[in-house]
Amino acid sequence: QKEVEQNSGPLSVPEGAIASLNCTYSDRVSQSFFWYRQYSGKSPELIMSIYSNGDKEDGRFTAQLNKASQYVSLLIRDSQPSDSATYLCAVKFGNTPLVFGKGTRLSVIA
């Protein structure tokens, strides 16, 4: 059974702080990793994808991948109230559809 685990939260951070969202997955063979953001009542939107070990930065977002530890994280720098949402981690296991975690709810307090 392919699994993706996330802490459901809520994770509360003050405005301007770094929010750190974590995700672990069950299969070492996984090659593709994604972070999505979902606002309440809306569909998920893609934030970042990462395929190689290390860090990948895009604006205020940094994705970190450690395949040996089966761990992928998302850092949000200078968090804003508009970042308050549920963040979904998704992993591509072979040829199967993306497997999503249950999501971590982030609350950025002004």
Add this chain to the structure above:
Amino acid sequence: GAVVSQHPSWVICKSGTSVKIECRSLDFQATTMFWYRQFPKQSLMLMATSNEGSKATYEQGVEKDKFLINHASLTLSTLTVTSAHPEDSSFYICSAPKDTDTQYFGPGTRLTVL
């Protein structure tokens, strides 16, 4: 801009009627599309994989005769909820992969069955 569209964005219907939801990939072809359902405050649940030119693949526990999927072309998949009941009220979201693995979601369709 959006890469996947859905129509309608919301629909209200009477119990026992059928509802069709369309999912289109914009400016790219998708031989595969995915249909999800999400109840309030719950996680995404994959219902089925829509395959162009062949039968859809349904996840365990999803009734294929109730949720009819037709992948009519390389840019269009439809989900028909047949004989809808109040318990089918949910947020239905489709997605399509572009550039190999990257999956983009449509804006979703909120179904309310009275």
